[in-house]
Structure formats: structure tokens, C-alpha cells
Amino acid sequence: MKADLTSDDLLQIRQSALGAADPLGVAAELADAADAGRLADAGDAGLALTLAAEIAESRNKLDAALRYAERGLDAYGTRDDSQVASARALRARILFRTGQADEAEAALESLRPLLTRYTDAPAYVSAALAVGGRHKVAEQWLTEAVQSALAERGAAAEPSSADDAGQLFFLLQQRHRIRHVLGLPHDGHDNLADRLETKLANAGTAPAADAAEAELLFWPQAEFDRLVAQWPALGEAYGATWDEHRARLEKELVRLTAAGGVGLTLGVGSVDALVRTAGADGDPADPKTRAGYARLQATRSTAIHWPVERNGACWCGSGLKYKKCCLPRSRR
Known part of the structure; x- marks a missing residue:
């Protein structure tokens, strides 16, 4: 990790850390950078430690996550803004866990x-x-x-x-x-x-809240093929091909993580279930119908929790390792 990390560097690390070979090592290096004064702006110490807490929490290392979160809040001191409030909510979330x-x-x-x-x-x-x-x-x-x-x-x-x-x-x-x-x-x-x-x-x-939720609906390949065959216009919303669909999801998940999101989930789509959700008089292709369906699917036991381990099976069900399948799609 480079010396004198800038705020932009920290945001880039937030975007890439969960796909790193050793994310917990990245968390430890962030904490060390804050302790050793290796930040271009000393005021970013709270951000660096909070990011370390997010990474540790994503890997279920909750004791370490809590320590990082509390150190981050100490580093923020008397500062009072949305970033600090978000860090306080992160600590509370870890306390629940x-x-x-x-x-x-x-x-x-x-x-x-x-x-x-x-x-x-x-x-x-x-x-x-x-x-x-x-x-x-x-x-x-x-x-x-x-x-x-x-x-x-x-x-x-x-x-x-x-x-x-x-x-x-x-x-x-x-x-x-x-x-x-x-x-x-x-x-x-x-x-x-x-x-x-x-x-x-x-x-x-x-704000594109519901659009983002609709995009966080994952369609397995057979269901994706049925979906775009029945409603070709949905290729614009979900991707023209299954490869593009998976790439869009991966990029959006990375983007949300960079914005501070953790514990992200993907609802798993079914054409038949979407039609049932729309009802006899509804339009399954309507953005509001799809967004509501995505919210519902995200609460199901079938929901996919993201991120997955770099060497684990990819979330898309391809059978390949994540690092060989969807992880690289966010970088294209």
C-alpha cells in the first residue's frame, strides 16, 4: 500500500478491497496507515479506520470490526457530519451482530x-x-x-x-x-x-432508488433467456446478454460498496414469480413492479449475499471461482 494515502485512494480501496486476495490484510494496513500518519490528510484517519471496520465486518471478523469502528469514531473526535453519523450506525450494526x-x-x-x-x-x-x-x-x-x-x-x-x-x-x-x-x-x-x-x-x-433495486435482481441464465424473449425491451434494464447482465450487477455491487454499502444482497428472479407479483391486471415489465419484486426477493432465503470469497464459488452459479468469473467483470 502506497505512502500518504489520499481521500481518493481510500475510496478506490473501498471499491477494490473486498475482491482483494487478502481483504483482512488490507484492513490491517489501513489501520496501520492511520496509526503511522501515512495519510495525506490526517483528518482521513476516521475514514480509513471505518473502512477497515467495514472490511472486517464483511468477513465476519466482528471483534476486529468493532475495534476498528470504535477507533474510527475516536479519530473523528468532535466532527459532526453525515460521514461520522454513518460510522456511528456502522458501529451499532456491529454491536447488534x-x-x-x-x-x-x-x-x-x-x-x-x-x-x-x-x-x-x-x-x-x-x-x-x-x-x-x-x-x-x-x-x-x-x-x-x-x-x-x-x-x-x-x-x-x-x-x-x-x-x-x-x-x-x-x-x-x-x-x-x-x-x-x-x-x-x-x-x-x-x-x-x-x-x-x-x-x-x-x-x-x-433519485434512481427503485431503478437501482430493479438492477439488483439476478436472473439465472435460463430465467434471463425467458425474460428477454418475452419482454425484449428489458434487455435495456438488465443487459442484452447474460454476460452483460452479470457484469452490470457486479459493477453496481462494487459501486454501492464504494459508496459505503455492506451486507449487500441479490434477489434471485423467476419469470413465473414476477408474473404472479404483477397480477392479472399488472405489467411485469413495469419498473415499479420489478422494483417491488426485487425488494421482496432480497428478503427471501434464496437471496445471494455479496461479496463472496475470492476463491469461493461465484455468486452467479457458473461453477467457476469468483476470481475467475464475475470479479473481473467489474473491471471491464
């Missing part, structure tokens, strides 16, 4: 005020609660945050652009996802989420 549920929930409780402050807070707070099986708590917190955001808008008309929607859009969408996992029926806030999504999509300004 090490059986320290009460401490984890207390740590997340302190992040509740940030739900209406940072655009990514609804995602990382609810994701940490989900790791602890606290989906109902997440739904309650997000509901209260939505109500607070709506109260701030007062009698203003529904948003007509992404900028106008602001934090409310992200709160509604995350709450919508959690309620979907819980199997709850649509309520007024869910209907507002749908209207906002449609309105912003028509204006071409909506």
Missing part, C-alpha cells in the same frame, strides 16, 4: 434526530436496525420523521421537483421499503411516496 443489542439500539437512538437532517441517514439507520431485527422500530422512527418533515412543510403543496421534495422524499421511500418488508398495507404516507415517485420520475428528477 455481536449480541450487544441494548447498546446498539441506544447508539441508534442518538442518531434519530439526523433522520430529518441527512439524506442518507434514513437508509443507514434503518439498515442497522434491520440487522438487529428491529424493523418495527425502524418503521416507527421513520413514521415520526415523516410526520415531522410534513409538519415543517405545513400547508405547502406536494413537491414538484427533487429539490422541493428534499429530505421528505428519502424518508418516505425508506419507510415504504421497511413497511414492504413487514408486509404492512399501504397507508396515506405510502400513497404519498408513490405519488412523489411518479411525479419526480415524470419530471426526470427522481
Whole structure:
């Protein structure tokens, strides 16, 4: 690892570390770089240690992950921004996984005020609660945050652009996802989420949350062939060929990891199940139908957890090692 790592270097490492031959070695080197002052900006020590924690957590080395996470927060000191809040949520997630549920929930409780402050807070707070099986708590917190955001808008008309929607859009969408996992029926806030999504999509300004979820649906080769044969236009959404489909997924997973995502899962698609999800009057090719189906499949026992070990069987089911199959696809 080079001396004087820059912020860009750390982001590149986040993108590539999980596919490295020795990711835990990368984590240890990041921690050493922070300790030895081998960072171009000393203020990146917290980021380097948090990245080490993410890598260790992805390899189930939870004691090491917790140590790195706590050292990262110490390095951040009194700094107060979304990056630090995300690191605090990471620590809470690890605490859940090490059986320290009460401490984890207390740590997340302190992040509740940030739900209406940072655009990514609804995602990382609810994701940490989900790791602890606290989906109902997440739904309650997000509901209260939505109500607070709506109260701030007062009698203003529904948003007509992404900028106008602001934090409310992200709160509604995350709450919508959690309620979907819980199997709850649509309520007024869910209907507002749908209207906002449609309105912003028509204006071409909506964040591509559902599009990304639709792309995180993996179609085994036989199902992929059936899918594009029946709906050729879906080749644009999923890839014109199965090789392109797998490459798109691998690149998106790497991108999400670079953005701080961990514990990523791929729902496994079935044409028959997609048709059943759409219903008699629905369109299986509709983006909203596919996104909802992808969210549902991500909660199934058949979901594929990513990343896999470099020398392990590839997630796509080809029978080849990951390093010889889909890992290189993200670099093409």
C-alpha cells in the first residue's frame, strides 16, 4: 500500500478491497496507515479506520470490526457530519451482530434526530436496525420523521421537483421499503411516496432508488433467456446478454460498496414469480413492479449475499471461482 494515502485512494480501496486476495490484510494496513500518519490528510484517519471496520465486518471478523469502528469514531473526535453519523450506525450494526443489542439500539437512538437532517441517514439507520431485527422500530422512527418533515412543510403543496421534495422524499421511500418488508398495507404516507415517485420520475428528477433495486435482481441464465424473449425491451434494464447482465450487477455491487454499502444482497428472479407479483391486471415489465419484486426477493432465503470469497464459488452459479468469473467483470 502506497505512502500518504489520499481521500481518493481510500475510496478506490473501498471499491477494490473486498475482491482483494487478502481483504483482512488490507484492513490491517489501513489501520496501520492511520496509526503511522501515512495519510495525506490526517483528518482521513476516521475514514480509513471505518473502512477497515467495514472490511472486517464483511468477513465476519466482528471483534476486529468493532475495534476498528470504535477507533474510527475516536479519530473523528468532535466532527459532526453525515460521514461520522454513518460510522456511528456502522458501529451499532456491529454491536447488534455481536449480541450487544441494548447498546446498539441506544447508539441508534442518538442518531434519530439526523433522520430529518441527512439524506442518507434514513437508509443507514434503518439498515442497522434491520440487522438487529428491529424493523418495527425502524418503521416507527421513520413514521415520526415523516410526520415531522410534513409538519415543517405545513400547508405547502406536494413537491414538484427533487429539490422541493428534499429530505421528505428519502424518508418516505425508506419507510415504504421497511413497511414492504413487514408486509404492512399501504397507508396515506405510502400513497404519498408513490405519488412523489411518479411525479419526480415524470419530471426526470427522481433519485434512481427503485431503478437501482430493479438492477439488483439476478436472473439465472435460463430465467434471463425467458425474460428477454418475452419482454425484449428489458434487455435495456438488465443487459442484452447474460454476460452483460452479470457484469452490470457486479459493477453496481462494487459501486454501492464504494459508496459505503455492506451486507449487500441479490434477489434471485423467476419469470413465473414476477408474473404472479404483477397480477392479472399488472405489467411485469413495469419498473415499479420489478422494483417491488426485487425488494421482496432480497428478503427471501434464496437471496445471494455479496461479496463472496475470492476463491469461493461465484455468486452467479457458473461453477467457476469468483476470481475467475464475475470479479473481473467489474473491471471491464
